[in-house]
Amino acid sequence: MTAIWSIATPVGDKPATVPSAAPTKRRAGLPLLLLVAWLVVPLVPVVLWSVARGWFFPALLPAEISLAAWARAFANGSDVWRALGTSVGVSAAAAALGMLIGVPAGRALGMHAFPGKRWVEMLVLAPILVPGLGVAMGLHAVMIRLGLTGTAGGVVLVFLVPVLPYVVLISASVFATHDRAFEAQARGLGASSWQTLRHVTLPMVAPGLSVAAAFAFLVAWSQYGLTLLVGGGRVITMPLLLGQSIAAGRNDLAGVAAVLTILPGLAVLVLTSTLLGRGGRR
Amino acid sequence: MMALRPVLAAVALTAIGLLASTPGHAAEPKPFAQIEAEARGGSVNFFLWGGDERINAFISGPVAEALERDHGITVNRVGVADTAEVVNQVLSETEAGVTDAGSVDLVWINGENFRTLKVGGLVLCGYARGLPNAGLVDWEDPSISTDFGTPVDDCEVPWSRANFAFGTDSARVATPPKTMGALIDWIRANPGRFAYPAPPDFNGSAFIRQLFIHAAGGPDAVAGPFDQGRFDAIAEKAFGLLEALEPSLWRGGETYPTSIAQLNQLFANGEVDFTFNYEPTVFGANVENGTFPPTTRSFTLDDGTLANTSYIAIPANARNRSAAMVLANALLSVDLQYEKARPDVWGMATVLDLDRLTPADADRFRAIPRHPAVVAPEQLADVAMPEPSAAWVTAIEARWKETIGR
Amino acid sequence: MPVRAASVRRMVAPTVAVLGLLFGGGLLLAVLQTIGVSPFVGRFDVSLAAYRQVAGLPGLWASIVLTVWVATASTVLSLGIGVSAAVALRRLAADTVLGRATLFLFQANLTVPHVVAAVGAVWLLSQSGLLARAAFGLGLISGPQDFPALVYDRAAIGTILAYVWKEVPFVGVVTLSLLASVGDRPGQTARSLGATRWQAFRHVTLPQIRPGLIACGTIIFAFALGTYEVPALTGASQPKLLPVLAYEMFTSHTLADRPAAVALSLTTAAAGLGMILAWRSLLTGARR
Incomplete structure (x- = not known):
């Protein structure tokens, strides 16, 4: 179990500050350069298509640059605005709910031994190991019955399945390294349990938990199959809009959708690491 | 054993509100x-x-x-x-x-x-x-x-x-085939330059029916209710033809495009020379939005295109x-x-x-x-060919999956 | 200070309830559906017809083989490249431009949804894609047909590459943190005792990060086994990957196909879980 938890920590503990042994720098350089190129190259046509018009083989670059697709995307009432709104709303809601439900469980798993702990751990891990399509298909009938298919609420609810494991596992690893002596000391000095939580516990675990929240948001943001199945075509998130543009054969619109599918996630990453960086320097 | 409890709760949930009533389906006037x-x-x-x-x-x-x-x-x-x-x-x-x-x-x-x-x-x-x-x-x-x-x-x-129509780039194919037979000859003579999307793609299915009707000898042969005997006789011919055509298709028929959008991209980039659509105005729209080259033209077949x-x-x-x-x-x-x-x-x-x-x-x-990329409505109407009944359509798709698409 | 059992129970109860209901309940309902039990309409004609229908699907075996191939190849390649990259990165001073760029890209890539990776793979790798155009410009090929079929291909190379592109940074980031927790000391000690760099890594460092890597590979394998959008966008018309096959059956206009679609998903999940468990016990067994 601890093995899987350990994968949850890296985003938080910033591997950027790795010490190094200098001598073999050059030999590692070239493969890394190739790796960087490989990581960037697939995004090149994505960006180019968003401003291209009539870009056919064998033209390496678009002959005609056009901002028509971008203009369409930002026109009033465009489906891009709507999908962006849906994506942000649904992902934020799933992340918030996931945190509310999952963090206490993370604390219990990280700090306490209790009967049945193994079962809880297994339940939390299961959604990561069992592909969700079958589960969503099973839930489909109940969701129809409850009037939840095709609604943002239904999608948020189903998103909890992939989101919760990450929230629980990350926060468990945060609390596993959390020293309770400080809380005990605060209580000993006469702080109420609310004061202890507010002034001692939260500041200590906040950086780790913000990573959990960011991760939860990103997991929800990336969902495709579950949204398609439960949303029934009526809940269109950015990934689905991208899929639709591809199905319509409009690479220019798909390019715009793809860029706008990437940017918010990047913003969350930059925001989280900036916040963490500031917290760390203090 | 804790995990069992929520499962039981789920069973209870599913028990809520059983019994669907039969739907009444005539609107009251x-x-x-x-x-x-x-x-x-x-x-x-x-x-x-x-x-x-x-x-x-x-x-x-x-x-x-x-x-x-x-x-x-x-x-x-x-x-x-x-x-x-x-x-x-x-x-x-x-x-x-x-x-x-x-x-x-x-x-x-x-x-x-x-x-x-x-x-x-x-x-x-x-x-x-x-x-x-x-x-x-x-x-x-x-x-x-x-x-x-x-x-x-x-x-x-x-x-x-809607009328089915073919499209080509007049800069590449100056005189497109005029009949289904001529198109098949063209495909044989130009290996690798033709593709059709695999069903369940709607347009790919329509192309297969177009060819099925050609093999049957015309729309009259597939008119009326579905008949297994008639179907089997025609299917042998039609799918024999499609199978024989495979080596001449894009990628030697090893795989097929999975959607009409994919076929359109192949056509736009010159990987194949034809595409088709059950909505001929698509050719005009795709020229206007830059998806197809400006020299794209659509055409019908003299022996009939589906409508x-x-x-x-x-x-x-x-x-x-x-x-x-x-x-x-x-x-x-x-x-x-x-x-x-x-x-x-x-x-x-x-x-x-x-x-x-x-x-x-x-x-x-x-x-x-x-x-200019869209074929004239009168021309479409002239060669319009009725669709076979839905049971034929289903059977043709199913047979394609069994014989070609595996 | 021992915590009262009741308060711990209160802490885990919401998670257990939500996952139990949504995940456990969904799984249970899925199973019921595949054996002909439909509680809503009060139908209880238990049969294994759905599983028989799955077994009779044309081309099922080709789909199974391809799905296992894609999941395995994606996992192995991602682990191999990701671990090598992390080791290389650790050797390089992390505050060089290249080191920082790689790290940033690793983290940025984690935020990119898989569907974007699939679209990027198609536009880059198809026979008229960016690479083919570059090859044409360099005179290496005379037309799209000369470029190797890397997407929509029967070996699902494009699908695998899309997964690997997404998972290498994941493995890289995880490995870096695993390496950081191990530290350089054990490896350096081995080197000073005469081990080669490879020997030090293979016999000293790797065993320590191995459990973390196994976990990482497990996640990738399970993910590649059950994801719809990547093979749907990059895959060939046949054979289809199992999630694509299941989704198409689930949404077909024949409602009779639906239990079979669910059965297919469940069988995939069960088989995948079985493979994961076998793989893990094999790997942990080998360590002893």
Whole structure:
């Protein structure tokens, strides 16, 4: 179990500050350069298509640059605005709910031994190991019955399945390294349990938990199959809009959708690491 | 053992509200004014294929505006990747016991999908010919009164006519083949330069039927109800032909494009020399939006290209029936049929009988301009070939999957 | 200070309830559906027809083989490249431009949804894609047909590459943190005792980060087994990957196909879980 938890920590503990042994720098350089190129190259046509018009083989670059697709995307009432709104709303809601439900469980798993702990751990891990399509298909009938298919609420609810494991596992690893002596000391000095939580516990675990929240948001943001199945075509998130543009054969619109599918996630990453960086320097 | 408890709770949840009642599916006759009054201020969920920006813009634009302005009705366009998903949704809602609060109010439909709904008693009947604008349609025209061989029976409202057409780049293929036989010869003579999408892609399926009818010797051979004996005899020939053609196809027939969008990209980039579409105005639109080269031209075959009518239908379990009827009537109006037929809007041919319109209205339709990449409507009408019945369509697709697509 | 059992129970109860209901309940309902039990309409005609239908699907075996191939190849390649990259990165001073760029890209890539990776793979790798155009410009090929079929191909190379592109940074980031927790000391000690760089890594460092890597590979394998959008966008018409096959059956207009679609998903999940468990016990067994 601890093995899987350990994968949850890296985003938080910033591997950027790795010490190094200098001598073999050059030999590692070239493969890394190739790796960087490989990581960037697939995004090149994505960006180019968003401003291209009539870009056919064998033209390496678009002959005609056009901002028509971008203009369409930002026109009033465009489906891009709507999908962006849906994506942000649904992902934020799933992340918030996931945190509310999952963090206490993370604390219990990280700090306490209790009967049945193994079962809880297994339940939390299961959604990561069992592909969700079958589960969503099973839930489909109940969701129809409850009037939840095709609604943002239904999608948020189903998103909890992939989101919760990450929230629980990350926060468990945060609390596993959390020293309770400080809380005990605060209580000993006469702080109420609310004061202890507010002034001692939260500041200590906040950086780790913000990573959990960011991760939860990103997991929800990336969902495709579950949204398609439960949303029934009526809940269109950015990934689905991208899929639709591809199905319509409009690479220019798909390019715009793809860029706008990437940017918010990047913003969350930059925001989280900036916040963490500031917290760390203090 | 803790994990068992929530599972038990789930079982309890599933036990809630069993028993689906049988759906009643004939609309009670009401004067249209009363229907309009009931619908005012409501909303309607219109499900239709969402793979074309022009369609989406037409529904979200002119259609939604007209309904809001004239009836205070909000139109929610719901784009789907495949109409089968909508049928599936109606089926599964009904299965789950949702019989009068279904999410689908109106659906763009025809062929197998309509048959599935009708056979299952899942479609609302008995209102279509009573709509005020229904008088503009020739309901006795066989291409309107039967939908892929299934009698319409007042269970759906005709909306558009579609004709299958091929497209090529005139800069690459100066004189395109004139018959199906000539096209097959061309494919053999130019290996690797032709492809068709694998079913269930709608256009790929249509191409296979086009070839099936060619192998059968014409549309008359597949007319009428499905007949296993006749089917087997033709299928042997048709699929033998397709199999023999495989080595001459794109990638030697090892794989097929999975969607019409993929075939269109192959065509645009010169990987293959032909594409096709059940909506010829697509060729004009795709030249205009830069997806196809400007020298793209569409054409028909002298021995016939498929044609069909598509409809709008109200599922029996629709929540907003009245609003759906008002929308269906509006979609059949001269103004919205004309808007839809304009190539700069959508370019889908009207189902109205021009003889039943005022001369001025009829002239509006006749004067509609045509993009140079789009084949002329008269030419399409001349070679229009009826679709075989839905059972044939299903059997052809299934046999393709068993023989070619594995 | 021992915490009362009741308060711990209160802390885990919401998670257990939500996952139990949504995940456990969904799984249970899925199973019921495949054996002909439909509680909503009060139908209890138990049969294994759905599983028989799955077994009779044309081309099922080709789909199974391809799915296992894609999941395995994606996992192995991602682990191999990701671990090598992390080791290289650790050797390089992390505050060089290249080190920082790689790290940033690793983290940025984690935020990119898989569907974007699939679209990027198609536009880059197809026979008329960016690479083919570059090859044409360099005179290496005379047309799209000369470029190797890397997407929509029967070996699903494009699908695998899309997964690997997404998972290498994941493995890289995880490995870096695992390496950081191990530290350089054990490896350096081994080197000073005469071990080669490879020997030090293979026999000293790797065993320590191994459990973390196994976990990482497990996640990738399970993900590649059950994801729809990547093979749907990059895959060939046949054979189809199992999630694509299941989704198409689930949404077909024949409601009778639906239990079979669910059965297919469940069988895939069960088989995948079985493979994961076998793989893990094999790997942990080998360590002893």
